Amino acid sequence: MATKKSYSPHTWAIGQVESLGHTTLESIQGVGECALLFAKAVRMLFHPPFRVPLLFRHMEFIGNKSLGVVLLTGMFTGMVMTFQSYRTLKDFGSETVVGGLVAVSMVRELGPVLSSLMVTARAGSAVAAEIGSMRVTEQIDALEAMAVDPVQYLVTPRLVAGLLMMPFLAVFSDLIGVLGSYLVGVSLLGVDGGVFLSKVYDFVTFGDIMQGTVKSMVFGLILTLVGSYKGYTTQGGAEGVGRATTEAVVAASILILFSDYIITVFWQS
């Protein structure tokens, strides 16, 4: 039986600091590798061969197949937002602006962010798992052996698909969210339908739609890139694939929320 290791509080604290430093270095290294992967993926975008059917398949997977869950999320978000804000607005006698409030929130924030998070959970995890299992089963090495650039074959089409499809998903989410808000506000809470819509048109500006679109493009890029990176750098067997998938979802979600904040702050100027 191995003697029990005795840790002094002193060494324990040092150990914690050490692990913090290790994590930081790893994160920075990860960011750097991620950036390099992104740069290579972009570079490969302009190199033949152009695998258009492959791109379409990823677009279908990220876009079409995520539509259901995104619409469901947007619908319920709009409905709940309407219920919650209506009570507060009623205190100020301005319950008619509930439509405008919900629409602005949906277009600027909730539509892009929530649909991106849903797509991260659905497609980002799948990207990480796919590429990760290819890595652990050495299929990526096989690709290289067949002189197929794995980044161009695996990563580039996914990034493009995320970039292109995410804005559409976000705008569908916006519209279904406003529809849900309309149903709740007009049918259940008794706000006049015409006033509701006119407030929506008054409140939402073209700039809001632009902001939402740009955000969702960035989010689409983030979730595919993080998924690809986590999959690409998977180590260990099936366990490693599972870890990579989890890490991809967590990291992508955090990055989406963080970049949302950054974009919102800098958009104002």
Next chain:
Amino acid sequence: MQNMTTELKVGLFVLAGTLAIILSSVLVTGWKPSMGGSYTLYVTVENASGLTRGTPVQVAGIKVGTIQDIQLVNGKAQVELSMDPKYTMYADSSAAVRSMGLLGDKYMDLQPGTPGQPPLENGQNIGITRNQGDLDTLMVDAGDVMVELKAVMKDLAVFSADLRQVMSENKQEVSDALKKLQGTLANLDSITGKIDRGEGTIGRLVNDETTIDQLNEALVGINSYFADAYRLKLDIGIRTEFLMKQGMNKSYLDIKLQPRPDRWYMIQLVDNPRGKLTKKVTSSTVGGVTTVTTDEITTYQLQIGLLIAQRYYDTLIYGGLMESTFGMGVNQYFGSADQWAIGLEVWDFGGKTGPHVKGFATWRFFSSGYMMVGIDDAASSDPKYVDAFFGIGMTFNEDSLRPLMGSLPLNAISQP
């Protein structure tokens, strides 16, 4: 659906997404393709707070442009407006910064000015800015009011301090005065006590029941005395007489005041178409010779009668002023309720054609209507004036007049 290619599915998705983005953009911007681009106007305002790029510019609540840029020029805000070329502003147009609602967003409100003035071209200034009574100015006003209110409160504080000082300095005097007041109140108490107990003149007056009884009787006496005096009946009569030979109508308005059943007074207004014939003698002296001319003048004016009448049984004798001359008359009544009467009147004793004598018979065919026939001016020296006449008249007593006169209390005092 299973045989849809991936490309088709993705294409449909992208198409739908693009349409959704375009649709929502068009809806929220109210975007219309404007071929003419826009033109620029400048406005200089004192305070551009709340205005940003893209803030709407409105005329009468309709959006005609947006704010393109705001710059600080000579300590004032120069606002650049991007205007829809569909709308023309004129040289006397004016601008104001307004709020939508109490807490709403700011917007630029324009009045387009008078058509006929030269229109503003691209790059020109809107010269006139209006001040609006918005929340900001209201707050400034409220601030002024608060300053004044503070001054008033300060004065009030000084005043109350002064009052306190006066009170404390004159504590002795104040308490003396209060003591005197107590004494006065005690005296008053004893006086009212005496009155209450019936002591002294006033006390007896107040407490003795007989006093009030006597006073009541006296008042009843006075009341009945006045009651007789005011038991006055009022009749108003109108009558017109048609003089058959002369073909003229002579009209009367009688106001009869009857204090007692056997006595009445009458004010009479007569419209006599014959006029009143008077002689006017004028003498003029020209060169020692005096000539006297006599003119006969006929005056047509309302003539006035003031009559007093006294009745003895069925005979009524009356006299006084008749058609502005002295006259008298007698009536004899017959039948129940004086239904029939004959009468004779004589007046204008000094008239040119002798005294005016009028004989007549009257038939009162219902309570307030009567007819009469007679001979007018029967004793005239000029036969053309001797004429038969036919008359018809009505009398209104106070019962029928009451609705007209409202609640005039003619009999009120005599009613028990």
